[in-house]
Amino acid sequence: xxxxxxxxxxxLHAFLLILAxxxxxxxxxxxxxxxxxxxxxxEMGGATEEMLADIRKNYGLxxxxxxxxxxxxxxxxxxxxxxxxxxxxxxxxxxxxxxxATILLVTTALLFAILVGTLLGVLASHKPKGIVSxxxxxxxxIGYSAPIFWTGMMLVILFAWVYPIFPIANMYDITKGGxxxxxxxxxxxxxxxxAVTLGIVYLAQYARLTRASMLEILGSDYIRTARAxxxxxxxxxGHHALRNAILPVVTxxxxxxxxxxxxxxxxxxxxxxxxxxxxxxxxxxxxxYPTILGILFFSSVLVIVANLITDFIYRLVDPRxxxxx
Amino acid sequence: xxxxxxxxxxxxxxxxxxxxxxxQADEPKNGGTLVIGTTQKARHLNPAVQSGIAxxxxxxxxxxxxxxxxxxxxxxxxxxxxWSVSDDGKSITLKLRENAKFHDGKPITSEDVAxxxxxxxxNHPFKSMFAPVTGVDTPxxxxxxxxxxxxxxxxxxxxxxxxxxxxxxxxxxxxxxPKSHPANNAPVGSGPFKFVEFKPGEYxxxxxxxxxxxxxxxxxxxxxxxxxxxxxxxxLAMDTEEINMYPFLAPTxxxxxxxxxxxxxxxDRGYEAVGPINWLAFNTQNExxxxxxxxxxxxxxxxxxxxxxxxxxxxxxxxxxxxxxxxPFYADNAEKYDVDLDKANxxxxxxxxxxxxxxxxxxLTIDYIPGSAELQxxxxxxLKSQLKKVGIDVELRASPDFxxxxxxxxxxxxxxxxxxxxxxxxxxxxxHRTYLCDNIKKGVIWSNTQSYCNEEVDKLLNxxxxxxxxxxxxxxxxxxxxxxxxxxxxxxINVLPYHxxxxxxxxNPPLTIWGAMSPLDEVYIK
Numbered sequence: 007x008x009x010x011x012x013x014x015x016x017x018l019h020a021f022l023l024i025l026a027x028x029x030x031x032x033x034x035x036x037x038x039x040x041x042x043x044x045x046x047x048x049e050m051g052g053a054t055e056e057m058l059a060d061i062r063k064n065y066g067l068x069x070x071x072x073x074x075x076x077x078x079x080x081x082x083x084x085x086x087x088x089x090x091x092x093x094x095x096x097x098x099x100x101x102x103x104x105x106x107a108t109i110l111l112v113t114t115a116l117l118f119a120i121l122v123g124t125l126l127g128v129l130a131s132h133k134p135k136g137i138v139s140x141x142x143x144x145x146x147x148i149g150y151s152a153p154i155f156w157t158g159m160m161l162v163i164l165f166a167w168v169y170p171i172f173p174i175a176n177m178y179d180i181t182k183g184g185x186x187x188x189x190x191x192x193x194x195x196x197x198x199x200x201a202v203t204l205g206i207v208y209l210a211q212y213a214r215l216t217r218a219s220m221l222e223i224l225g226s227d228y229i230r231t232a233r234a235x236x237x238x239x240x241x242x243x244g245h246h247a248l249r250n251a252i253l254p255v256v257t258x259x260x261x262x263x264x265x266x267x268x269x270x271x272x273x274x275x276x277x278x279x280x281x282x283x284x285x286x287x288x289x290x291x292x293x294x295y296p297t298i299l300g301i302l303f304f305s306s307v308l309v310i311v312a313n314l315i316t317d318f319i320y321r322l323v324d325p326r327x328x329x330x331x
Numbered sequence: 332x333x334x335x336x337x338x339x340x341x342x343x344x345x346x347x348x349x350x351x352x353x354x355q356a357d358e359p360k361n362g363g364t365l366v367i368g369t370t371q372k373a374r375h376l377n378p379a380v381q382s383g384i385a386x387x388x389x390x391x392x393x394x395x396x397x398x399x400x401x402x403x404x405x406x407x408x409x410x411x412x413x414w415s416v417s418d419d420g421k422s423i424t425l426k427l428r429e430n431a432k433f434h435d436g437k438p439i440t441s442e443d444v445a446x447x448x449x450x451x452x453x454n455h456p457f458k459s460m461f462a463p464v465t466g467v468d469t470p471x472x473x474x475x476x477x478x479x480x481x482x483x484x485x486x487x488x489x490x491x492x493x494x495x496x497x498x499x500x501x502x503x504x505x506x507x508x509p510k511s512h513p514a515n516n517a518p519v520g521s522g523p524f525k526f527v528e529f530k531p532g533e534y535x536x537x538x539x540x541x542x543x544x545x546x547x548x549x550x551x552x553x554x555x556x557x558x559x560x561x562x563x564x565x566x567l568a569m570d571t572e573e574i575n576m577y578p579f580l581a582p583t584x585x586x587x588x589x590x591x592x593x594x595x596x597x598x599d600r601g602y603e604a605v606g607p608i609n610w611l612a613f614n615t616q617n618e619x620x621x622x623x624x625x626x627x628x629x630x631x632x633x634x635x636x637x638x639x640x641x642x643x644x645x646x647x648x649x650x651x652x653x654x655x656x657x658x659p660f661y662a663d664n665a666e667k668y669d670v671d672l673d674k675a676n677x678x679x680x681x682x683x684x685x686x687x688x689x690x691x692x693x694x695l696t697i698d699y700i701p702g703s704a705e706l707q708x709x710x711x712x713x714l715k716s717q718l719k720k721v722g723i724d725v726e727l728r729a730s731p732d733f734x735x736x737x738x739x740x741x742x743x744x745x746x747x748x749x750x751x752x753x754x755x756x757x758x759x760x761x762x763h764r765t766y767l768c769d770n771i772k773k774g775v776i777w778s779n780t781q782s783y784c785n786e787e788v789d790k791l792l793n794x795x796x797x798x799x800x801x802x803x804x805x806x807x808x809x810x811x812x813x814x815x816x817x818x819x820x821x822x823x824i825n826v827l828p829y830h831x832x833x834x835x836x837x838x839n840p841p842l843t844i845w846g847a848m849s850p851l852d853e854v855y856i857k
Contacts, residue, residue: 039734044734045733045737054775064508064511093532094516174567179573180557181364280532
């Protein structure tokens with residue numbers, strides 16, 4: 007009963023949050039100067055007064071903003087995110103068509119960052135003043151301080167000119183045939199650079215976090231006791247220390263999901279990765295209000311879901327929370 | 332019926348006059364995929380209701396038009412195997428091919444031509460293309476008679492490239508708005524390539540139309556148009572052979588770099604009809620700029636050679652008037668405004684604007700289209716420093732995005748603005764709009780935003796627009812251009828450095844006046 011109440015409360019919070027996101031985004035976008043009809047006219051190579059009026063009428067831009075907002079919310083609550091101003095397609099179709107690519111990129115980057123970052127953190131904690139630790143610190147500093155788009159562009163230059171072994175754009179090679187399996191391999195091949203670029207910032211953070219956490223835990227009494235009892239060193243690290251040291255990483259990873267999605271916008275743009283990021287980039291330039299709102303709506307849902315999943319994982323790895331219910 | 336000298340038997344003509352058969356040495360081969368890279372993202376694929384390169388490139392492959400043009404500005408048979416103009420010039424009769432079918436197998440009839448023309452007239456942004464059309468008669472399924480309220484020679488170019496795609500009435504005639512018709516994303520046409528897949532912002536896949544009305548064509552099996560985020564990415568894709576053609580290549584550093592690649596050919600041919608001009612526009616209502624002498628002085632202050640050779644690395648051609656060099660209507664007689672700072676200073680003195688505080692005469696702003704740093708912002712910055720030399724204090728006014736710039740310039744809220752405007756083949760389509768007095772329309776971008784009005788120019792342009800005799804027409808346009816250039820509502824700077832880069836494995840590259848915006852049915856992979 008208590009659990010059901012908690013879930014219901016969380017869902018209500020999530021709903022209100024999404025509603026607030028929709029309203030705020032709608033108002034912010036409409037505050038920006040400029041008229042989407044001009045963009046459509048620009049794409050057309052010009053337009054007459056009648057055509058501009060026609061465009062505004064067709065897209066409801068001739069109505070007052072509060073009427074547009076009301077109509078938009080009414081439709082959105084029924085699952086209709088409207089028609090893209092730029093593309094001749096429903097926003098839902100556009101977002102659904104791109105969401106998979108973004109989810110794949112973000113989850114791969116996150117997994118890469120957590121796995122490699124944690125591993126590097128553990129290695130660095132083994133000998134805090136050793137070479138490995140120094141290297142991890144160096145990688146962390148570079149990874150953390152370099153802007154994501156700069157890292158991406160450096161990788162593009164490296165792999166386009168110096169070592170052309172990884173593709174630098176798109177999600178797969180459309181000119182290649184083959185079955186589903188070869189297409190999947192091709193996608194993974196194309197995923198390497200964008201995922202590494204996006205993941206490296208977070209990898210740096212997780213490595214530092216794990217290192218600090220591990221150093222603290224390795225100095226604690228129960229680790230000393232375990233070692234005194236003759237527990238193998240690998241078990242001390244893996245079973246006793248890391249299990250506790252990873253908790254901050256899980257917390258941070260969950261909280262950072264939103265920033266990873268925003269980082270994906272830059273990475274997708276640099277690597278022409280056909281996800282929501284590139285769609286958002288194009289939509290912003292085109293003042294494609296419904297598409298921008300649709301993407302923001304979807305990404306806020308993603309962040310909220312990710313936070314819920316983080317809570318769940320936290321329960322799995324931390325018995326104290328599990329017991330508290 | 333007065334023949335215009337180009338009533339032609341289709342088959343013989345098409346077999347002998349290649350629209351792109353330039354420098355053709357090898358026998359064309361069947362098969363292969365042409366992969367085109369572009370930054371232009373298509374909203375949809377129906378050029379009947381949408382102008383622009385992004386829709387035109389796939390649109391000209393999917394939809395056939397009544398006519399097509401070669402590289403000498405000569406109309407060629409396409410869906411219409413012959414055509415004639417009435418003695419009074421007020422009607423054009425098209426004779427359609429017997430064997431032409433849409434991709435769904437239905438035959439193309441004169442009803443489809445009439446329907447398509449009406450759709451274009453009502454929905455296409457280039458209203459002047461078919462404004463004088465009063466109706467289309469369809470005496471039989473293969474004859475369409477287009478009637479005009481006055482002679483309208485611009486109709487020939489307006490019936491080519493992506494400007495009059497013949498769309499199927501049985502698909503688009505269902506009462507839905509053609510601008511948002513679902514078929515625009517999966518069109519049924521009659522061109523050399525059929526629609527396969529369209530992923531907005533990503534790619535378009537087209538495949539060979541086996542029932543194409545020109546026997547033996549197209550040679551290619553597929554065309555893929557891939558979208559890239561920026562020109563550098565497309566240029567990189569050319570280097571890595573991920574794509575084999577890059578039309579509308581404009582950044583001069585990429586042009587120079589790709590020219591050094593032995594596997595590629597980089598040419599500036601194929602953009603004669605598009606006619607893209609980079610210019611500086613004046614708001615002639617401005618208190619200083621309303622004086623012709625001030626406008627001319629600014630024109631004399633600009634060193635066009637410096638812009639072309641230093642800023643644009645010599646990859647662009649000079650624009651000296653409203654119509655691009657390369658068009659039969661280009662005026663080489665107009666004033667070129669070669670740089671002369673002494674003359675510019677003298678003219679400003681003469682206009683009564685003496686130097687005052689800080690050695691400046693007055694202050695003006697320059698707007699520019701964002702996102703085109705090299706052609707717009709770069710030139711605007713150069714003009715700022717150059718105009719300082721003649722005592723004009725210039726402030727650059729940046730716009731965060733295109734709508735902001737369009738709102739300012741369309742709303743006549745500017746002093747001077749850099750701009751890029753296309754000729755679109757016939758002057759009636761892309762040139763008149765900038766100069767006619769009745770096209771001063773506040774709020775409409777690429778109308779006469781300069782508020783320029785000269786009745787003599789109006790008269791000459793309107794007369795030229797209805798003149799069927801080509802020589803007389805050219806003379807009228809030359810006269811109009813001479814006056815316009817003298818009035819200086821704009822400073823013409825350069826023709827956009829559009830180039831096409833293609834792999835040497837490509838045979839019969841698209842080098843007609845419409846370039847990549849023409850059917851690629853003759854292109855092959857060697």
